[in-house]
Amino acid sequence: MAKEKKEMSFLDHLEELRWLLVRSSFAIVIVATVAFFFSDFIFETILFGPKDPSFVTYTFFCELSKAIGVESFCVTELPFVIQNTDVEGQVSLLVWTCITVGFILAFPYILWEFWKFISPALYENERKNAKTFIFISSLLFFIGVLFGYYVIVPMSINFFATFSVSTQIKNEFNIQSYIGLIKTSVIACGLFFELPIIIYFLTKLGLVTPKFLRDYRRYAIVIVLILAAIVTPPDVVSQIIVAIPLLLLYEVSIFISSVVVKNQLKNEQSSKRIQ
Known part of the structure; x- marks a missing residue:
């Protein structure tokens, strides 16, 4: 069976990829359908949770700032309202939110399909x-x-919510913009945290080496700090909070790349001894 897969033509591989996408899309739709029945919880508790000053993150940073004796980071008010300006806006929002939830929860199955697609080359x-x-x-x-x-x-x-260029301007955020911020943030972070896995496969393909990652570490640090500055408010504390996990992921990726290279060398030496 494995041999047949290795001898598949380019068109056969495209056909396999097509069915991978079909099955993955079907899984997303199924989970999205289930999510539809929990839409009240998804919107009221999850999506609108961060607009509440009592949200767990605001409370945590407030208590932490008090404990370490720095300027308080307590959030007492989030002065903005959310509005819908499109006739079909809420219907479209419900559909795409369920699809997004479907993608997130079906991600392990999508990974399984991806693994089956690449496994013949391993x-x-x-x-x-x-x-x-x-x-x-x-x-x-x-x-x-x-x-x-x-x-x-x-x-x-x-x-x-708290930024304002003039007291004459009130923050009334469009619901699509608000939900889009949440979806983009969570999915982007989820995919970025896959960096060690991506580095693993790039190292297997010979496209990345531990030396390359170490040599370009300084550039990676700059890129991470820029990303942290883009996705967080313009204060040093917030940027550090975001940058630390990203830098740790990069260091883990270097370690994984080193392990892959060592294993490849062992396999090559074992093959030479057998020959």
């Missing part, structure tokens, strides 16, 4: 690690989603 012992791959990749993705929701989103909402 060694036999690597193909046996499917469960480990799915578990670690899903865990990193969900940690990234939670990081985006509990860190990036509250910081962004707090900044934009």
Whole structure:
């Protein structure tokens, strides 16, 4: 069976990819349909949670700032309202929000489909690690989603809600813009937290080496700080809070790349001894 897959033509691979996308899309639709029945909880508790000054993140940073004796980060008011300006806005919002929830919750299955697609190109012992791959990749993705929701989103909402160029201007955010901020933040963070997995495969393909990652570490740090500055309010504390996990992910990626290279060298030496 494995041999047949290795001898598949380019068109056969495209056909496999097409069915991968079809099955993944079908899974997303199924989960999105289930999410529809929980739409009240999704909107009222999850999506509108960060607009409440008593949200867990605001409370945590308030207590933390008091404990360490720095200027209080307590949020007492978020002066903005959310409005819908399109006739079909709320219907469209409901559909796409359910689809987004479907993508997030169906992500482990999508990873499984991806693994089946690439597994013929891997060694036999690597193909046996499917469960480990799915578990670690899903865990990193969900940690990234939670990081985006509990860190990036509250910081962004707090900044934009309290920022004003004039007292004559009231913040009345469009619902599409508000939900779009949340969706972009959580999905982007979820995918970014997949960096160690991406580095693993790039190293396997010979496109990245540990030396390359170490040599360009300084540039990576600059890029991470720029990203942190873009997605957070313009204060040093917020940028550091976001930058630290991203830098840790980069260091983990270097370690994973080193392990992959060492294993490849061992496999090559073992093959030479057998020959």
